[in-house]
Structure formats: structure tokens, C-alpha cells
Amino acid sequence: MWTLARDCGLDLNSSYAYLIYAADFSATCRVALLGDEPVGYVLGYRPPERPSHLFVWQVGVSSRARGHGVAARMIHDLLDSLDEVEVLEATVEESNDASRALFASIAAARGGDLAWTDGVLSTDFPDEHPGEPRLEITGMRAR
Ligand SMILES: CC(C)(COP(=O)(O)OP(=O)(O)OC[C@H]1O[C@@H](n2cnc3c(N)ncnc32)[C@H](O)[C@@H]1OP(=O)(O)O)[C@@H](O)C(=O)NCCC(=O)NCCS
Incomplete structure (x- = not known):
């Protein structure tokens, strides 16, 4: 996940952060393999105060x-399993x-x-990070 995040140009967390996720949040994360090679990942968690929500923090292919x-397949697989x-x-x-x-x-x-809301504003970040508008998908049915 760390390697893919780096290669996809995503915000790079520490390598240890991805290992913690792999160990403790694997039910809400996915890695896609092409043969033996990881080609995609989803890093997600269920916010403790909103346990019926899945927050997708990063997705990279x-x-x-x-x-x-x-x-899409990784995210649908998460939704199908949760x-x-x-x-x-x-x-x-x-x-x-x-x-x-x-x-x-x-x-x-x-x-x-x-639906979209403001999410995290650029002024909320301590660095030059652009704002991160927040989306919420409600009313989903099983496929
Ligand atoms: C965003 C990203 C994860 C999409 O991965 P992907 O495996 O190519 O996406 P999928 O093939 O599952 O496509 C899902 C849908 O998005 C659409 N889509 C994907 N890439 C698109 C693009 N560049 N432009 C327009 N639509 C696009 C597809 O057409 C598909 O829609 P459909 O079901 O209506 O046909 C990938 O482009 C990526 O890793 N980007 C860099 C990292 C990043 O920005 N991650 C997201 C921020 S956390």
C-alpha cells in the first residue's frame, strides 16, 4: 500500500501507518493483485462515532x-462484505x-x-494541502 500510494502520487503516510492498517483495519481495507503484484489498494475505516459508515481514506490503482x-471492484467488495x-x-x-x-x-x-459538503478546508491544513470536499453516499442497496 505504501509503495502504491507513493507511485500514485497520493499523500504518503508513514510505512508503519500502512502496516498498522493492514494489521488492525484489514476488514475495511483491500489490496488488488494482478498475479502476485499489488496493483491497487483501498485504505478505509469505520469512524468509531459512526459505525454504520465506511470512510474511504485513500484509493489508488x-x-x-x-x-x-x-x-470500483475493491470498494464494491468492501460494501458487499460489511x-x-x-x-x-x-x-x-x-x-x-x-x-x-x-x-x-x-x-x-x-x-x-x-451529496457533497465542504469537508476539510484548505485553511484547516497546516501545509499547502488543497481543500478536501467531503462526499457521502446514502441509500445504497445491495447489488
Ligand atoms: C481514481 C482511481 C483510483 C480510479 O481507479 P480505476 O481502477 O482506474 O477506476 P475504475 O476502473 O474502477 O473506474 C470506476 C469508474 O470511474 C470512472 N473513471 C475512472 N477513471 C476515470 C477518469 N480518469 N476519467 C473519468 N472517469 C474515470 C470509470 O469510467 C468508472 O465509471 P463507470 O463505472 O461509470 O464506467 C485511479 O485513477 C487512481 O489511482 N488515481 C490516482 C490516485 C487517486 O487520485 N486516488 C483517489 C484519491 S484518494
């Missing part, structure tokens, strides 16, 4: 595996068309409603 449904999850949350930068299309596709496939 290696450039050579994009456009083949890998990201019966208690009713709402999907994520934040996506305004400029990230691929990620916005991904979540719109998840909402459409499950007949859900996708």
Missing part, C-alpha cells in the same frame, strides 16, 4: 491497471476527476444518493 474497474455499513464517506480534491467519477459510479451502481 497503479497507472497500468487503471480503467479496468479495479478501484453488512453493517449503510453510508460511504470520502473526501476528494476538486481537481480529481477520476476519483469523483469513481464515487459517482459506486453511487449509481447501488442506486444511492451522493
